[in-house]
Amino acid sequence: MSDGQQKKTIVVTRFDPDQDEAPREQSYEIPVQPGWKVLDALNFIKDEVDATLSHRWSCRMAVCGSCGMMVDGEPRLTCKDSLDQYGDTVRIAPLSNFPVIRDLVIETDGFMEKLSDVKPWIIRAKEKAVEEGPVRQSPAELEEFKQFSMCINCMLCYSACPVVANEPEFLGPAAIALGHRYSIDSRDEGAAERNEIFLGEGTVFSCSFANECSEVCPKHVDPAAAVNQAKFNAAIHWATRLVLPPPTKGDE
Amino acid sequence: MSPSTPGRTRTAPPRLPDKFPFEGRYRAYTLFDATGILYLMLGLLVLGSVWALGSGEAAWNHVQATYRSATYVIFHLIAIVAVVFVGVRFFSFFPKAQPPRIGPAKPPPEPVLLGMLYVAWIGVAGVLSIILAGGIF
Amino acid sequence: MKHTLLKLEPLIWLLFGQGIMIGTMLLTAWVLVVGLAVPLGIVPADALSFERAHMLGSNIIGRVVLLGLIVLPMWKGVHHMRHLFIDFGTGRDELIAPLLYLVALAGSLLGLIAVIRL
Numbered sequence: 001m002s003d004g005q006q007k008k009t010i011v012v013t014r015f016d017p018d019q020d021e022a023p024r025e026q027s028y029e030i031p032v033q034p035g036w037k038v039l040d041a042l043n044f045i046k047d048e049v050d051a052t053l054s055h056r057w058s059c060r061m062a063v064c065g066s067c068g069m070m071v072d073g074e075p076r077l078t079c080k081d082s083l084d085q086y087g088d089t090v091r092i093a094p095l096s097n098f099p100v101i102r103d104l105v106i107e108t109d110g111f112m113e114k115l116s117d118v119k120p121w122i123i124r125a126k127e128k129a130v131e132e133g134p135v136r137q138s139p140a141e142l143e144e145f146k147q148f149s150m151c152i153n154c155m156l157c158y159s160a161c162p163v164v165a166n167e168p169e170f171l172g173p174a175a176i177a178l179g180h181r182y183s184i185d186s187r188d189e190g191a192a193e194r195n196e197i198f199l200g201e202g203t204v205f206s207c208s209f210a211n212e213c214s215e216v217c218p219k220h221v222d223p224a225a226a227v228n229q230a231k232f233n234a235a236i237h238w239a240t241r242l243v244l245p246p247p248t249k250g251d252e
Numbered sequence: 253m254s255p256s257t258p259g260r261t262r263t264a265p266p267r268l269p270d271k272f273p274f275e276g277r278y279r280a281y282t283l284f285d286a287t288g289i290l291y292l293m294l295g296l297l298v299l300g301s302v303w304a305l306g307s308g309e310a311a312w313n314h315v316q317a318t319y320r321s322a323t324y325v326i327f328h329l330i331a332i333v334a335v336v337f338v339g340v341r342f343f344s345f346f347p348k349a350q351p352p353r354i355g356p357a358k359p360p361p362e363p364v365l366l367g368m369l370y371v372a373w374i375g376v377a378g379v380l381s382i383i384l385a386g387g388i389f
Numbered sequence: 390m391k392h393t394l395l396k397l398e399p400l401i402w403l404l405f406g407q408g409i410m411i412g413t414m415l416l417t418a419w420v421l422v423v424g425l426a427v428p429l430g431i432v433p434a435d436a437l438s439f440e441r442a443h444m445l446g447s448n449i450i451g452r453v454v455l456l457g458l459i460v461l462p463m464w465k466g467v468h469h470m471r472h473l474f475i476d477f478g479t480g481r482d483e484l485i486a487p488l489l490y491l492v493a494l495a496g497s498l499l500g501l502i503a504v505i506r507l
Contacts, residue, residue, distance in 0.1 A: 017261050017262040017263065017264075022264060023264050073270035073275075074270075074276075096266065097266050097267070098266050099253070099254055099263035100263055100264035100265075100266075101259070101261060109259065112255075160269055162269065162272055162476050165272065165478075166476060184351065199395070201395070205402050208281075208285065208476070210281040211281070224345070225349065228348070231349075231402060233351055235399040235403055238399040238400075268478075272476075273477070282476070284469070285469045285472045286469075288467065288468065289469075291408070292463055292492075292493075294466075295460070295500075296463070298462070299496060301423070302446065302500070302503040303503045305507060308439075316428075320428040324428065325429065329425065331416075331420050332417070338413050339414075372414065373414050377415075378418075379418075380422075381417075381422050384437070384445075385422050386432065386435070
């Protein structure tokens with residue numbers, strides 16, 4: 001370490017469930033290298049300063065969605081953000097709106113349940129026989145939903161959403177975007193089933209269009225667009241069901 | 253965002269987003285929701301005015317006189333700012349909220365849809381303003 | 390009550406959506422002219438004399454427009470107020486939401502009576 005080495009103070013929210021009543025902050029003054037991401041600073045702290053620090057990370061290239069944290073009050077992917085876009089003091093906390101297991105590690109089970117709740121797979125009324133060949137899809141049909149398939153499940157959108165904070169049953173941006181991605185996929189025939197889910201307990205209509213989810217999404221999925229498109233489709237489905245009875249299984 | 257069954261270790265409770273509700277981008281969102289109060293008041297004011305119009309000339313003139321008071325003028329100045337703010341914010345979001353297709357029909361491209369919305373806003377508000385102000389009829 | 394609210398959410402959302410869109414377009418004119426231009430003397434007061442106002446309002450299109458001016462802002466208003474209560478963590482949505490929507494419903498019914506009796 002030379003005398004001219006740049007230093008930053010990283011203030012990390014710590015929480016040990018066996019010892020701490022509540023989360024607390026701990027400051028680390030560390031030397032930083034040019035070109036470091038925020039994640040590099042955390043890894044340096046863990047490797048060289050305090051091995052008790054716990055945080056999730058994996059790919060280091062913004063595709064796995066593991067390293068989401070609050071950085072200076074904003075939900076960010078720590079492997080994506082350069083450290084030098086922040087000031088001399090950088091505050092890192094676990095993602096908001098999630099229970100905290102330890103330090104920067106959040107409990108994601110609630111989110112995982114919501115993902116599976118929306119039936120995120122192609123639903124066909126009758127499976128096509130293999131001999132009949134694939135279900136074909138044009139590039140234009142792919143473009144209609146492709147954006148919504150780019151989600152990396154990083155949960156930054158849940159962290160930013162003001163509704164998730166106060167309505168625990170709300171399905172949330174990523175789950176609804178994922179369900180909508182399948183409903184508008186030309187190969188899918190399960191839109192009616194998903195609309196019933198979107199009209200249920202986790203209702204899409206809880207969304208108040210804050211648009212925060214789309215603002216923080218690192219992959220430009222625009223979940224707010226998906227959620228509000230889903231509202232429109234669910235409302236049409238609801239209105240249709242008022243007039244027409246639901247089809248019995250096997251009819252479709 | 254808690255799971256339906258609790259995990260094995262004690263967890264710290266979820267925290268609200270740091271900047272919610274009055275900092276950063278949340279400020280505009282909270283203001284947008286707060287315009288709901290103004291819209292309800294405006295709806296009630298219009299209701300009162302229409303009721304007065306149906307009650308006779310004296311009642312209507314009383315309403316007109318009330319609107320000339322400083323309180324109501326200030327209220328309506330704040331209201332017009334709020335109405336424009338709501339329109340601009342909502343219209344900016346409207347195009348992306350349209351599904352990629354409705355049956356066989358595709359919505360127009362986003363810039364076209366946005367243009368159509370503003371033309372409709374100016375058109376409807378303009379025509380109604382001219383009528384109310386005595387320009388026609 | 391929660392189940393009833395869930396069942397009615399799409400209808401409320403549709404009313405709220407039109408409240409924002411059409412309600413905002415109509416309110417722009419109403420606030421500009423009735424709320425500001427006439428009271429401030431920018432537009433002569435006889436534009437909204439009783440005779441003229443009644444003639445405009447009692448026309449079938451006038452009644453529909455006035456009804457829209459009453460109903461649509463109310464539904465947008467109460468729906469956003471409900472979101473405010475939720476966002477500020479007051480809880481009790483099962484109590485607050487029906488109360489707010491009842492206000493809008495009552496206002497809508499009174500609005501219907503008001504335009505009919507013109």
